Amino acid sequence: MPWLAPLRPSISARFIADNGWQGNSANYQVLRLKFSADPSEEDAPSSQELQMTITALSQKVSQLNGSCSTLVQDIVECQWVARSSVFVSAYVRFLGNLVSAHSSYMGMVTRMLVGFFGYLPSSLGKLPNHDQVSRAMIRARVHYALQFILDLVPTAIFSTLFPSLVAEFPHKSDKKQAHINYLQNVLKVIEYAPALQNRLLAMITDRVIKVDVEIQVNVEDLEDEEGEELEAELTGNIPQLKDTSTIIEEDDDESDGDVEYDDDEDIDAITNIRETVDKLDSMLYILFEYYSKTLPTKYSHEPKPNAMDTFELMLRTFDNTILPTHRSRFTQFLLFWAAQKSPEFTNHFCVSIIEKALDNTRPQKARQAAAAYIASFVARAKTMSKTDVRVVVRLLCRYLGLFVDERSHECHGPDVSRWGGFYSIVQAVMYIFCFRWRDLKEDEEDEFGIVEEKWTSGLDNLCKAVLSKFNPLKVCAPTVVETFAKIAAHLQFMFCFSVIEQNKRAGFANDGELESYFPFDPYTLKKSKVWIEDYYIEWQPVEGLEDDDEDSSDVDNDADEADELDEDESDVSR
Known part of the structure; x- marks a missing residue:
């Protein structure tokens, strides 16, 4: 010029x-x-x-x-x-x-x-x-x-x-590096604009969970064989997704699938899903790292005020964004991890979720979601004490006992559409029992000073519920019912097989089964998994329990049944 x-x-x-x-x-x-x-x-x-x-x-x-x-x-x-x-x-x-x-x-x-x-x-x-x-x-x-x-x-x-x-904010379909950069920069803004912290973290969680849900939607869109194979990768049934990059890299890396497919469209779809998984992994790693700056480094009985504020913020975000989202796989682990940083956090989280699960004024779906969360958290939370596990189970069982006593006259058979909230609590207690039965046994001393091992008080209400006219074994998720029946019988807690057989013969008509969704099933994202490992209970086989049908009682993640109790190499009753 x-x-x-x-x-x-x-x-x-x-x-x-x-x-x-x-x-x-x-x-x-x-x-x-x-x-x-x-x-x-x-x-x-x-x-x-x-x-x-x-x-x-x-x-x-x-x-x-x-x-x-x-x-x-x-x-x-x-x-x-x-x-x-x-x-x-x-x-x-x-x-x-x-x-x-x-x-x-x-x-x-x-x-x-x-x-x-x-x-x-x-x-x-x-x-x-x-x-x-x-x-x-x-x-x-x-x-x-x-x-x-x-x-x-x-x-x-x-x-x-x-x-x-x-x-x-990048669209959920944008490349990983765009999301990583944007997320890091937004978190930087909070440092000099702290008034935006609540809004920005809520926005970030909302965008992350959209990426999370997109994975499941895209997997379901695949053909059966390819979808099942990729679902297995996501749930840990076969070796995990290939780690293609680290979060500090500036240039996008692409991952070639380990499996060959004939259809170019399927190859593109699977590649996109793998890239989305890798993107979500990196985004969650950044969030774990961000929250770790204010939450206690180790399990703390006296968390600092700023740690309390951070947890309260995370809990509000959970209530408003994560809990109402149905098909997320991994975003909820932010709360799983944070709630185990202090017994105060654990109690606060459990009380909040239990209140929602037992609230008769809430919609059935909302109560069922809350029950799934409390079941999955208590089953998997490694830092949760025996005492706290027993307290939660007693609260849930107390509800079951009162419900059976007060509402049995209204019941004419299993009906998940009407009694879904009740059934979700039964399923939650059975699920917790399968994982934490060791913690539900207590030593009790009789008048002669003899110590006996007994089940914690209140568990008898579970038996009452199972044998009631509500017939929860008919509508609860079959894999949960079968696993519970085997473990309960082996431990001589209760015997359910006669009821299960009667249900099969009777062929009760009902509106369907409870969904077998447990939000804290195995975490398989490779980079961010390091934040979870020390807080997570893997499935522990019940000693002496033999499985007559490994395939039918597998409680690991399954493409059709949304994941149950097991880890990939375990089946329910080894």
Whole structure:
């Protein structure tokens, strides 16, 4: 652009100071082209020239009203992040002055800054005649600019910044690196805009769980054979997904499937699912790492106030976003992990979920979901004490006993549509029993000082419920019923097989079975699994219990039955 050459820095600054650009279309267009010029052009303005122009415009920022919006847009969209630090300082000061004088430009400025939160190509940091600027430096400059303008206009945090952060969040189908970068940058924003913490973490959880659910939806869309094979990978029945990258890498890595398929469409679909799993794994790792900064490092009986605040925030997010989501596999493990950082957290989580499961005013589906969560948590939570396990079981069994006593006269046979909440509690207790039966035995001393081992009080109400007219063994998930029946009989707690056989012969008509969904079934994401391993109870075989039919009693994750009690190499009654 040779015609820009006559407009040297000193002249440019002078004619701006003299308002020579106002009302003069030619001069105005010259200013616009200074900022929209391609830096690779031979005659493109230097950073020093642009800096002097920016400094001069800063003195006239009050005059940059709506009639100058095209010039402002050119300045906001100019290539500034890879220029000299002196230019960046001048540019950021200009942005601060601009939004202070004209709030109408705040949206344009924040959207530009938030636009750097996603994937950054390495070419972004390269400009002719400039030292290369790293991605880390670019991000630091962007956050410096954003923090600077928020300090000047704090009201923009809610009115402008938050909507921009929501709008710019990568779509669930976008590549992994875009999600990783964006997530890390949003968490960085919380450091200097703490008022947004609750909203941003809720938003992040909502977006993460959308990616989580998409995996299951896409698996179900596959043909039966391919879907079953991939489902097996996700649930740990065969070797886990290939680890293709780490979360600190900038460039996307692609994973080739271990299995060959004939149909190109299936290959593409499976590749996409694997990439989505890898993306979710990295996003959850980042969230675990973020929350670990304030939660206790080790099991703590006296968590600090900030740890309490963090857990309360996580619990609210769980109630509002995770619990109502049906088909998530992994996002809920954030709460599973956090709730085991302190007995206070464990109790708080259990009380909250039990209240929802026993609340007759809540919809059946909501109560069943809550019952599945309490069952799965108590069964799998390694730090949960024997005492706490017994307390939960007693509470649930007390409910069962009262329910049978008060409602039996209304029952004319099994009906999951009417008594679904009750059945979900029966299923929860049976599920817990299969995992924690060792903790449900107590030593009791009689009047002669003889110590006997007895089942914890209240478990007799489970027997009452099983043998009642409600007939829960008919509607509870078959794999749970069969596993419980075998273990209960082996331990001489109760005998259910006669009821099971009667149900088979009678062929009761009902509205269906309870879903066999337990949200804390084995966690198979390879990178983020390290946060879970020390808190997770794997299936423990019952000594001496022999399985007559391994295939029918397998309680591991299954594509048709949504996963049960076992781990991949175990079956229910080894």
